[in-house]
Amino acid sequence: MRRDQASRPAKPEARIEPSPSRAQAIAQVAAYLVECGVDAGQAQDDARALLRAATGLSRLQLAMSPQAPLSDVEADRLSRYAARRAAREPVSRILGQRGFWTLDLTVAANVLDPRPDTEALVETTLALTEKPDAPLTILDLGAGSGAITCALLSELPAARAVAVDISPDACVATQANIARCGLSGRASVLRGRWGDALAGKFDIIVSNPPYVRAGDIAGLEPEVRLYDPTLALDGGADGLDCYREIVADLPRLLAPNGLVAFEVGSDQAVSVASLLGARGFSIARVGRDAGGHERVVAARRAPPRS
Template identity: 45%
Template sequence: MTSIGTCLAQGSARLAAAGISGARKEARLLLAQATGFALETLIGYPERPVDDRPKYERLLARRAAREPLSHLLGRREFWSLEFTVTRDTLDPRADSETVIEAALARIADRSAALRIADLGTGTGCLLAALLSMLPYASGLAVDRDPAAAAIAAHNFVALGFGGRAQTMVGDWGEALSGKFDLVVANPPYIPSGEIGGLQPEVSVYEPRRALDGGRDGLSALRRVIAGLPALLAAGGTAVVEFGDGQGVAVAGLIVDAGLCVVARRRDLAGRDRCVVCESR
């Protein structure tokens, strides 16, 4: 029977050969998934035998084929919260935490009963992160894909926000009524012709509808921004994520929509990642 140490050594080598950075860490996570062992056990007891080697090998094969680790584990962390993820949702990314930081910076009273809309919610990560910081806020999460909306609803309940978060299937904000104090959105913004050049984890396994921003990457952004004036309450704020090099164009769309650009925020890599705007 193979030991933990041998499984980790062989798994790490296989993943490294497939071009995966952090191969040792990922091999450990996959072995924990396959065996149910705690990570502390995998680190502290390398001599312990592994009973379910075939399950581990199947997970390694899928990861070596560049299926995302999050899909194999069924979860991904965002804003220190754990989200269920599937092939129907875009993986939450650390870059998008910039949206949360920008939104919170505009809220003077975090105890206010704010109403939030999350357009194109996916896993629900943006709305859930905001609700975790705004204890009296409530929100509505919208996604045009019923499977993604169902995952968001599951995550809200699992994280304890089921009583403050609703989900609906719709196309951006077009089906919404009423006004919102805060609107957040992470629409698809990758130009169609660039998707094939992305890492396989993204181009092959993530939903294209959540990536493809049309020929210039701005198709969904145009629709989202054009609808913001009808959604924002007086003095309301919107925070919209965009792609590398799109900041000037997105700011122009916001001005054309009759809104006021307040700021652009950079992500951890120093790239412009989102724009903050307000109703006039």
């Protein structure tokens, strides 16, 4: 049984009336989701995505014939999906996949569901990569689903990456997504604690480590608290434990003039920048997410003395 599963509130049954049209089924599921606590602004989109998954229809097919009836098999499948969403399971976990960057990734149980916010880390890293066609070496610390590794390798054609995670489930998910994206020849996955098992220097180090303050986890949305693993969230008392640990090891792992880029929580950019500054790294950019919040801190190691 999953963590917290026993404490989930019982939900009313999904009510899909017999032989509804596609449009009616979307309306019924959306109303049910709102009744179960899903944000009203999100429920309609979620219902539409679940209906498309239950029927196999494309967006266009659904838009062209919203009044067509749902078969019994489709209605049954949709009500099972709706019941899962009503228990606050994210749509991406119900579908088992999500779009990230330009890629379609598998979303696995016990592994952080990659978020659109993390695309800001990819974007900043690529913007600061001076020789994108060079045979760069990348280290992704806390790879999770492998989203960052896959996105960077997809854009940097000669780069190679090492993706590290302490969670066995994350390592399996990273390996699967690397293969799914056709990148197996350029990436290896290592189970371990940050860079402990590694020697040598990397041109680019990226990390989206756990950064939620331990005391804030209980107050997170159920979609996060119940479905993302605590190991991917818990950043210790002030949320900065993992940054401290990783930054302390950067002098050993980052090549001269190398680039390090972290995703940070929305109020952590200044703290993470000062951890990097204290070790002699110069801040190259503070990147923002689509909402304008400072969510990425990128820094460089001083170039070699000539």
